[in-house]
Amino acid sequence: xxxxxxxxxxxxxxxxxxxxxxxxxxxxxxxxxxxxxxxxxxxxxxxxxxxxxxxxxxxxxxxxxxxxxxxxxxxxxxxxxxxxxxxxxxxxxxxxxxxxxxxxxxxxxxxxxxxxxxxxxxxxxxxxxxxxxxxxxxxxxxxxxxxxxxxxxxxxxxxxxxxxxxxxxxxxxxxxxxxxxxxxxxxxxxxxxxxxxxxxxxxxxxxxxxxxxxxxxxxxxxxxxxxxxxxxxxxxxxxxxxxxxxxxxxxxxxxxxxxxxxxxxxxxxxxxxxxxxxxxxxxxxxxxxxxxxxxxxxxxxxxxxxxxxxxxxxxxxxxxxxxxxxxxxxxxxxxxxxxxxxxxxxxxxxxxxxxxxxxxxxxxxxxxxxxxxxxxxxxxxxxxxxxxxxxxxxxxxxxxxxxxxxxxxxxxxxxxxxxxxxxxxxxx
Amino acid sequence: xxxxxxxxxxxxxxxxxxxxxxxxxxxxxxxxxxxxxxxxxxxxxxxxxxxxxxxxxxxxxxxxxxxxxxxxxxxxxxxxxxxxxxxxxxxxxxxxxxxxxxxxxxxxxxxxxxxxxxxxxxxxxxxxxxxxxxxxxxxxxxxxxxxxxxxxxxxxxxxxxxxxxxxxxxxxxxxxxxxxxxxxxxxxxxxxxxxxxxxxxxxxxxxxxxxxxxxxxxxxxxxxxxxxxxxxxxxxxxxxxxxxxxxxxxxxxxxxxxxxxxxxxxxxxxxxxxxxxxxxxxxxxxxxxxxxxxxxxxxxxxxxxxxxxxxxxxxxxxxxxxxxxxxxxxxxxxxxxxxxxxxxxxxxxxxxxxxxxxxxxxxxxxxxxxxxxxx
Numbered sequence: 001x002x003x004x005x006x007x008x009x010x011x012x013x014x015x016x017x018x019x020x021x022x023x024x025x026x027x028x029x030x031x032x033x034x035x036x037x038x039x040x041x042x043x044x045x046x047x048x049x050x051x052x053x054x055x056x057x058x059x060x061x062x063x064x065x066x067x068x069x070x071x072x073x074x075x076x077x078x079x080x081x082x083x084x085x086x087x088x089x090x091x092x093x094x095x096x097x098x099x100x101x102x103x104x105x106x107x108x109x110x111x112x113x114x115x116x117x118x119x120x121x122x123x124x125x126x127x128x129x130x131x132x133x134x135x136x137x138x139x140x141x142x143x144x145x146x147x148x149x150x151x152x153x154x155x156x157x158x159x160x161x162x163x164x165x166x167x168x169x170x171x172x173x174x175x176x177x178x179x180x181x182x183x184x185x186x187x188x189x190x191x192x193x194x195x196x197x198x199x200x201x202x203x204x205x206x207x208x209x210x211x212x213x214x215x216x217x218x219x220x221x222x223x224x225x226x227x228x229x230x231x232x233x234x235x236x237x238x239x240x241x242x243x244x245x246x247x248x249x250x251x252x253x254x255x256x257x258x259x260x261x262x263x264x265x266x267x268x269x270x271x272x273x274x275x276x277x278x279x280x281x282x283x284x285x286x287x288x289x290x291x292x293x294x295x296x297x298x299x300x301x302x303x304x305x306x307x308x309x310x311x312x313x314x315x316x317x318x319x320x321x322x323x324x325x326x327x328x329x330x331x332x333x334x335x336x337x338x339x340x341x342x343x344x345x346x347x348x349x350x351x352x353x354x355x356x357x358x359x360x361x362x363x364x365x366x367x368x369x370x371x372x373x374x375x376x377x378x379x380x381x382x383x384x385x386x387x388x389x390x391x392x393x394x395x396x397x398x399x400x401x402x403x404x405x406x407x408x409x410x411x412x413x414x415x416x417x418x419x420x421x422x423x424x425x426x427x428x
Numbered sequence: 429x430x431x432x433x434x435x436x437x438x439x440x441x442x443x444x445x446x447x448x449x450x451x452x453x454x455x456x457x458x459x460x461x462x463x464x465x466x467x468x469x470x471x472x473x474x475x476x477x478x479x480x481x482x483x484x485x486x487x488x489x490x491x492x493x494x495x496x497x498x499x500x501x502x503x504x505x506x507x508x509x510x511x512x513x514x515x516x517x518x519x520x521x522x523x524x525x526x527x528x529x530x531x532x533x534x535x536x537x538x539x540x541x542x543x544x545x546x547x548x549x550x551x552x553x554x555x556x557x558x559x560x561x562x563x564x565x566x567x568x569x570x571x572x573x574x575x576x577x578x579x580x581x582x583x584x585x586x587x588x589x590x591x592x593x594x595x596x597x598x599x600x601x602x603x604x605x606x607x608x609x610x611x612x613x614x615x616x617x618x619x620x621x622x623x624x625x626x627x628x629x630x631x632x633x634x635x636x637x638x639x640x641x642x643x644x645x646x647x648x649x650x651x652x653x654x655x656x657x658x659x660x661x662x663x664x665x666x667x668x669x670x671x672x673x674x675x676x677x678x679x680x681x682x683x684x685x686x687x688x689x690x691x692x693x694x695x696x697x698x699x700x701x702x703x704x705x706x707x708x709x710x711x712x713x714x715x716x717x718x719x720x721x722x723x724x725x726x727x728x729x730x731x732x733x734x735x736x737x738x739x740x741x742x743x744x745x746x747x748x749x750x751x752x753x754x755x756x757x758x759x760x761x762x763x764x765x766x767x768x769x770x771x772x773x774x775x776x777x778x779x780x781x782x783x784x785x786x787x788x789x790x791x792x793x794x795x796x797x798x799x800x801x802x803x
Contacts, residue, residue: 087573126764135775136767139513139573143715144764151756158753159466173753303577310574395585398578405575406568 040350042207050343054207056198058331058340059214064289066327067226068093068298071281072305073312073319074233075274079124080314081237082270083250084131085419087142090302091149092123092275096282098153101293102160104179104286105169112179113222113283120279121272123149128271132264135421146302154295161293176293179286184218191217220288222280229277234316246270250415253422263422278302307401313412329397338387341396345382349375440777447773448720448727451765458761459754468750476748477741484625486740493736494729495632495693496707500714501721501728502642503686507572508723509646510659510679516561516576517687518711519583524554525691526587526608529702530596532695533609542615543696550688550695557583558684559677566673572680580711591704600703607703617696631693638686643725655679687711716763722770735759 045053052058072089079086099119104112123145130141154173161171169177194213198206237243246266248256253263281301286293304326311325312318332340352375359368456474463470480486500517507514514520528550535542561579564570591597597606618630646652657665658675666672690710695702717735721727742755 130764130768134768134771136771140719140767141764143712143719144760144767147712147716147756147763148760151753151758151760154756155462155751155753158751300577300581303574307574307578310571389589391585391589394588395582398581398585402564402570402575402578402582405570406564409569409571 038207039204040347042204044343044347044350045207046203048343048346050340051201052335052340053343054210054214056195056210056213056217058328058335059211060217061331061334062324062328063215063223064220064327065330066323067220067223068281068284068289068301069305069308069326070230070320070323071226071277071284072302073309073323074230074305074316075120075277075281076306076309077314077316077319078233078237078277079127079271079274080309080418081247081250081415082267083253083415083417083420083422084128084267084271084274085138085142086124086127086271086274086278087139087303087306088123088127088145088149089142089274089278089305090298090300091142091146092120092127092278093282093285093298093302094146094149094153095119095123096279097286097293097297098156098176098282099279100283100286101176101179102156104283105166105171105177105292109179109182109287112287113182113280116283116286117276117279120275120277120282122275123279124272124275125268127275128268132267132271132422135423137421138419157293157295170292174295176286178291181291182287183221185221185224186218187216220284222284222288226280226284229280230316230320237316247415250417253417253420257424264424267422278305281305304397307405310412310414311401311404314414325400326397329393329400332396333390333393338390338393341388341393342382342386345378345388349379349382352378439780443773443777444722447722447769448730448766450769450773451762454765454769455758455762459758462754462757463750466751473745473748473750476745480744481737481741484622488622488626488628489740490733490736491632492629492693492697493739494732495629495635496690496710497713497717497732497735498635498729499638499686499690499693500710501717501732502638502725503683503690504711504714504718505721505723505728506642506646506679506683506686508659508718510655510675512676512680512683513573514558514561514576514680514683514687515573515715516558516579516711517683517690517714518709519576519580520554520557520684520687521690521711522587522706522708523557523583524550524688525695525706526591526702527553528688528691529608529611529695530590532611532615533701535615536612539612539614539616542612543617546611546615546696547689547692550692551685552688554688555681555685558680558687562677562680562684565680566677591702605703605705607701610701611696615696616700617692619697627697629693629697631697634689634692638689639725639729687714690714716759719763720766734762 041054045051072093075089075092076086096116096119098116100109100112100116102112103115126148127141127145130136130144131138157176158173160166161176162173166177171177191213194209195217197209198213200206237247245256245261246269248259248261249263249266249270256266257263282298285297285301290297305323308322308326309319311322312320329341332344352371356368356371356375359365359371362368460470463473481490500521503517503521504514528546531549532542532546535545537545557579558576561570561572561575564575565572589595591606591608593599593606597608599606620628620630622628644652646655654665654670655675657668658670658672662672665675691702691706694707699706713735717728717731720731720734721729738755738758742752742758745754746752
């Protein structure tokens with residue numbers, strides 16, 4: 001923004017953005033895109049015969065893997081909307097896994113879930129003290145929180161799980177004794193019906209049945225809670241005065257302060273909620289994905305959640321999509337992924353070809369040619385091989401994130417004061 | 429006037445030392461509390477750490493460890509100096525060490541040629557891997573924090589794919605460890621024999637040279653000045669004719685090249701091959717050490733030595749009935765306290781300076797009015 005623009009706005013400034021234009025796309029457009037994606041997916045499945053592409057098992061596994069990433073991303077969303085970059089999510093998730101494992105095996109898994117959240121909040125508060133009260137650089141503080149969380153949980157796990165009753169119940173320094181499982185929900189009747197439809201491998205119909213079946217079969221209660229939290233966060237942050245104030249702390253804290261908002265308190269609240277959500281994500285890993293706390297269980301999911309949030313342009317809907325993408329490609333690795341990812345190469349070819357056509361139509365010659373060349377290269381790869389090596393399947397989400405970010409980073413808009421130091425009463 | 433600047437400098441020095449001291453004291457207090465909470469005697473633990481840590485064989489071990497950590501700290505610090513968070517040091521050094529080990533195992537040229545080739549190969553690999561993040565940042569605006577995290581995971585996948593028997597790896601006799609072809613003994617780096625205390629890795633010389641180069645380039649050259657300017661204010665830098673994008677890409681590449689060196693002490697002095705138990709996660713240690721040393725060449729060295737000392741001595745605590753996992757707690761507390769202490773001290777220093785300037789101005793004003801009254 002240049003100085004002249006802020007100093008002397010033209011009196012008859014054109015109303016660039018009308019009132020109702022909010023997130024860019026209308027509902028109809030979104031539905032069109034979803035339908036198009038489904039058609040494309042169905043077509044690729046028919047051509048390649050890779051039925052795992054959208055089977056209920058695949059979708060269900062993807063959902064289970066997407067939830068912790070999504071919760072981590074939601075945690076990042078809360079704190080970054082209030083202007084605090086939270087790279088300590090990984091550490092808060094680790095605290096969550098530990099808290100859940102520790103209380104979970106001794107009492108009920110529900111209390112374990114709560115304890116996971118509580119430990120996450122503690123981690124969030126440490127981050128808030130460093131960044132908000134002391135004004136430490138946010139990434140620096142986040143790295144420190146990650147280090148501290150890892151060290152503390154390793155130490156405590158050695159103390160709590162390696163001796164006495166815990167070790168008799170199956171604990172060791174790197175693992176807690178198993179906790180009981182949380183209930184799962186299956187919609188009776190419908191699940192079986194969908195499964196039988198899916199088996200016929202009809203074009204589009206079976207694809208739909210597989211996806212819906214995966215979403216309603218053997219669903220963990222925590223997954224439902226996570227979905228509710230997503231909707232609740234959206235409502236709270238974008239539809240209430242509290243949310244407006246919280247987001248104003250991330251956009252322009254000085255302006256918020258001038259309107260009487262206690263910026264410190266809002267930032268503290270946001271980072272504490274963020275820690276709690278990350279802790280819940282960790283607890284999900286400890287209590288739903290497996291039944292114990294395991295050292296190194298989070299496996300960098302805090303960072304991935306952050307990437308999913310940026311991918312989703314700091315909005316809950318986009319973030320959910322990003323988390324779904326990561327969950328899906330994670331699930332591929334578990335379930336005979338080589339063949340399925342190989343089928344996805346064809347999808348990539350189609351998408352790249354479409355992109356090339358669009359860019360050429362728009363007269364962006366260089367980008368168009370690059371996309372076309374990429375499409376041809378991937379096509380050659382597809383035709384010459386039968387399977388993608390499993391090590392590369394694991395790397396798929398990271399490569400996809402890099403690609404998506406490099407294609408769309410310029411259209412992303414982070415909260416304006418995200419990561420900036422704010423001191424009360426010292427704004428200009 | 430001369431006197432005044434001298435006094436401020438001394439004060440700044442004091443303030444500079446105050447922060448890490450404050451942090452270490454805080455870490456000691458927290459550690460004491462933690463050990464007390466488990467019902468054991470912290471005093472004996474500390475005295476064991478001190479006596480064991482200063483034994484001569486421990487010192488050699490610590491210096492060897494610190495060599496690696498120092499290079500990691502410098503690699504991270506180069507980015508930090510211009511507000512770039514190169515979290516990807518971890519992937520850069522692992523990929524670099526792997527490729528260099530493959531090259532070293534395949535080379536049949538004499539050592540004086542092979543060793544520089546291996547080192548250059550490692551630096552080039554690290555630089556290339558970092559360049560991806562740098563180019564994405566300047567051309568597409570992708571945050572380097574996210575892209576380097578992704579590149580770390582991709583590097584892990586590439587190494588896992590290539591390091592397999594039949595590809596670039598081979599199984600050892602026990603059948604548990606996959607490694608690259610070992611380096612011929614002519615490609616071993618020299619080391620200092622310190623008798624019973626063990627061998628001091630010769631790569632420490634390279635680490636010292638890197639430290640001197642880091643100090644010289646950043647503090648004494650036009651390039652270093654530009655780099656620091658970009659770090660402090662991008663708009664000021666571009667106004668004075670510095671191409672910010674070029675600086676970002678260049679410093680990312682240099683950071684990656686230094687990151688490529690991190691695996692070299694281990695590869696050339698110790699393991700002589702890259703196996704699946706090659707030390708991992710040193711990139712993150714480097715972040716902690718760069719923070720601890722405040723990106724200063726000597727500060728980083730002290731941080732690296734402290735880390736080596738802690739690692740060596742907490743490991744020994746296991747034999748005294750303590751838990752060696754206390755290491756993570758100590759390290760985490762130190763880093764967190766250090767970053768907070770720096771901020772507190774910075775604020776205090778700024779306040780003192782403002783007060784001083786205010787007092788001076790007031791004195792001047794008072795003198796001026798007095799003169800006027802006299803006249």
